[in-house]
Amino acid sequence: MNPDARPATLSVHAGERRPGPEGSVVFPIYQGTVYSVEPGTDYHDIKYIRLNSTPSQEYLHDKLAALEGAEAAVATSSGMAALTSTLHALLRTGDHLLVGDCLYGGTHDVLSQHAERLGWSYTEVDPQRPDTWAAATTPRTKAFLVETITNPLVRVPRLPEVAAFARQEGLISVVDNTFASPVNCRPLSFGFDLCFHSATKYLNGHSDIVAGCVVGGTALVERVRRTLGLYGGSLDPHAGFLLARGLKTLALRIRAHNHNAMALARFLDEHPKVATVNYPGLPGHPDHAHAAELLAGFGGMLSLRLAGGVDAAQALLEALRIPYSGPSLGGVETLVTRPVLTSHSGMAPRDRQLMGITDDLVRVSVGVEDAEDLVDDFDQALSRV
Numbered sequence: 014m015n016p017d018a019r020p021a022t023l024s025v026h027a028g029e030r031r032p033g034p035e036g037s038v039v040f041p042i043y044q045g046t047v048y049s050v051e052p053g054t055d056y057h058d059i060k061y062i063r064l065n066s067t068p069s070q071e072y073l074h075d076k077l078a079a080l081e082g083a084e085a086a087v088a089t090s091s092g093m094a095a096l097t098s099t100l101h102a103l104l105r106t107g108d109h110l111l112v113g114d115c116l117y118g119g120t121h122d123v124l125s126q127h128a129e130r131l132g133w134s135y136t137e138v139d140p141q142r143p144d145t146w147a148a149a150t151t152p153r154t155k156a157f158l159v160e161t162i163t164n165p166l167v168r169v170p171r172l173p174e175v176a177a178f179a180r181q182e183g184l185i186s187v188v189d190n191t192f193a194s195p196v197n198c199r200p201l202s203f204g205f206d207l208c209f210h211s212a213t214k215y216l217n218g219h220s221d222i223v224a225g226c227v228v229g230g231t232a233l234v235e236r237v238r239r240t241l242g243l244y245g246g247s248l249d250p251h252a253g254f255l256l257a258r259g260l261k262t263l264a265l266r267i268r269a270h271n272h273n274a275m276a277l278a279r280f281l282d283e284h285p286k287v288a289t290v291n292y293p294g295l296p297g298h299p300d301h302a303h304a305a306e307l308l309a310g311f312g313g314m315l316s317l318r319l320a321g322g323v324d325a326a327q328a329l330l331e332a333l334r335i336p337y338s339g340p341s342l343g344g345v346e347t348l349v350t351r352p353v354l355t356s357h358s359g360m361a362p363r364d365r366q367l368m369g370i371t372d373d374l375v376r377v378s379v380g381v382e383d384a385e386d387l388v389d390d391f392d393q394a395l396s397r398v
């Protein structure tokens with residue numbers, strides 16, 4: 014497959030074996046854990062599911078790498094396994110990390126609850142303010158971690174500047190690309206060393222598996238793969254099959270998410286009961302100008318606050334008929350949630366306040382339904398709050 018093919022062509026064809034085993038157009042599930050070993054095989058080349066080296070896993074890795082324009086990829090049993098295996102692969106006791114100051118709640122919790130006991134330290138920096146990063150960097154700083162679009166305030170960091178700063182300081186740049194997906198953003202093209210996903214979300218797209226992946230250069234991904242093999246967070250081939258199937262419609266789905274979220278954001282932005290809409294596609298969003306340069310589409314995630322505060326926010330969730338009220342994101346169905354009760358509930362209230370995640374914030378993962386139906390549904394729900 015031509016690596017420069019466009020996203021929909023890559024989604025369908027990247028990584029596919031031609032011909033496939035037994036001529037199959039759909040790559041089968043190799044569910045076995047055991048494969049015979051040729052004499053002299055290196056331990057790391059043995060085929061075993063936990064070592065991420067079985068045929069179904071290698072097929073999936075090729076597909077994921079091609080979608081992100083990476084040399085290599087490894088699939089993981091969750092987005093959190095992707096994050097933690099990356100951190101364990103990169104950091105030793107005493108090392109320090111620079112992190113964006115608005116991260117997914119689980120990422121924030123790993124750092125705030127586990128970094129100290131592992132002997133890692135970290136400093137939160139504003140990923141919009143390159144002028145502040147040097148002062149936060151120490152001789153023990155090893156990596157710089159950000160997200161392409163932050164959760165739930167959908168800010169877009171200065172991504173090329175993060176990658177360039179990391180390169181200049183000898184740090185490994187790592188980015189969580191879950192919210193954007195490789196259809197809207199390919200961070201390795203900005204110079205990032207490693208990119209990871211909760212593949213539970215857009216990559217799979219159907220809210221029916223938990224998975225993750227790490228992509229990047231061969232040497233770094235191999236470090237992550239070996240760490241993952243020891244810690245045991247590998248993806249089962251059956252879930253990998255569902256992920257590969259989901260990936261085939263990734264570009265189609267992302268186009269629909271982009272379209273629908275833009276339509277809903279515009280509608281909400283004009284609505285008198287809505288106080289704030291956070292969506293990088295709106296000209297009033299603080300990152301709109303650079304987001305328009307960095308992203309091929311603004312994504313399916315938005316968040317909002319109502320003039321009526323917490324009670325109105327809760328009433329909105331209950332009045333909507335199409336969306337499900339629930340956490341997670343990136344599936345075909347629209348989901349609404351209040352991050353204070355779900356994704357960011359583990360965070361100390363003070364930390365949430367500092368990040369701007371107020372109790373009345375509503376996050377919407379805009380699905381692939383018809384945009385007009387979603388707008389009509391929000392319209393009727395807002396008339397009842």
Ligand SMILES: Cc1ncc(COP(=O)(O)O)c(C=O)c1O
Binds near residue numbers: 160189211212223341
């Ligand atoms: C941006 C982001 N990164 C990572 C994760 C963790 O992913 P998982 O639930 O697949 O472990 C999530 C989950 O919501 C997320 O939203």
